[in-house]
Amino acid sequence: MARIADLLAAGRCFSFEFFPPRTDEAEAQLAQTLRDLAPLQPSFVSVTYGAGGTTRERTHDIVVDVLRSTPMTPMAHLTCAGHTRGELADILARYRDAGVENILALRGDPPADLGLPPGDLGYAAELVDLVREIAPFSVGVAAHPEGHPASTDMESDRRHLAQKLRRADFAITQFFFRLDDYRRLVDELSRLGVDRPVVPGIMPVTNVAQVKRFAELSGAEFPPELAERLHTVADDPGEVRRVGVEVATELCQDLLDAGAPGLHFYTLNRSLATREIYAKLGLEPGPVIRS
Numbered sequence: 189m190a191r192i193a194d195l196l197a198a199g200r201c202f203s204f205e206f207f208p209p210r211t212d213e214a215e216a217q218l219a220q221t222l223r224d225l226a227p228l229q230p231s232f233v234s235v236t237y238g239a240g241g242t243t244r245e246r247t248h249d250i251v252v253d254v255l256r257s258t259p260m261t262p263m264a265h266l267t268c269a270g271h272t273r274g275e276l277a278d279i280l281a282r283y284r285d286a287g288v289e290n291i292l293a294l295r296g297d298p299p300a301d302l303g304l305p306p307g308d309l310g311y312a313a314e315l316v317d318l319v320r321e322i323a324p325f326s327v328g329v330a331a332h333p334e335g336h337p338a339s340t341d342m343e344s345d346r347r348h349l350a351q352k353l354r355r356a357d358f359a360i361t362q363f364f365f366r367l368d369d370y371r372r373l374v375d376e377l378s379r380l381g382v383d384r385p386v387v388p389g390i391m392p393v394t395n396v397a398q399v400k401r402f403a404e405l406s407g408a409e410f411p412p413e414l415a416e417r418l419h420t421v422a423d424d425p426g427e428v429r430r431v432g433v434e435v436a437t438e439l440c441q442d443l444l445d446a447g448a449p450g451l452h453f454y455t456l457n458r459s460l461a462t463r464e465i466y467a468k469l470g471l472e473p474g475p476v477i478r479s
């Protein structure tokens with residue numbers, strides 16, 4: 189088991205993100221995706237956590253299974269919204285006892301229709317402090333290159349992010365589409381005296397409507413020029429994926445050229461787009477194993 193802070197200190201990290209499946213079919217899809225991506229030898233993989241703990245056990249089971257059954261290093265997402273401090277401490281203790289060493293600490297926003305209380309901890313920074321109390325985990329936090337959706341102005345957004353990141357080991361960004369947004373984020377953090385690694389998050393566009401919806405929820409702008417390119421091939425799913433992979437590959441290369449400490453791929457539990465980008469960047473250690 190490796191600590192992500194140590195991996196980032198040693199060099200660039202390339203990682204993948206998955207979400208817990210809700211059906212038997214989706215579970216089989218995730219299992220296949222894990223088999224497809226394991227040969228790429230990612231630095232680590234992360235597993236998301238449902239709002240208010242709705243996927244608590246599934247997240248835990250996948251993280252522990254990856255730890256025990258694969259050569260990959262897992263990171264568990266954990267959100268504080270909808271949880272008491274005691275519940276969060278118990279979850280962290282279970283991860284500690286299972287041998288998990290990496291946590292992504294998030295505030296989270298439980299949907300109103302779940303009827304959940306706000307929780308004892310109001311901010312991710314407080315969760316980072318709790319994580320530190322439970323065990324010597326390597327702790328990451330989220331960063332939003334275009335500003336957190338709840339932010340009222342960019343100056344306060346960056347100030348709060350800097351305060352959070354000072355407590356953590358690294359950050360992973362929400363997905364974005366423009367290099368300048370990432371560079372501006374890193375530069376502004378540097379001016380605030382924060383030099384922790386900020387790993388850019390990448391989401392190849394393989395389904396236009398889906399990514400537009402995600403962008404609206406996350407506060408990321410869907411660039412008009414990208415929308416126009418995709419609009420011309422909207423009736424051909426294969427061409428949509430081809431354009432999406434091409435655009436994501438260009439962004440990845442630009443990020444690496446700009447000195448990014450790695451790349452974090454939002455896979456949506458599919459492997460093909462990520463494997464294609466890996467191959468185009470020359471990162472793949474072996475042949476693509478499935479078509």
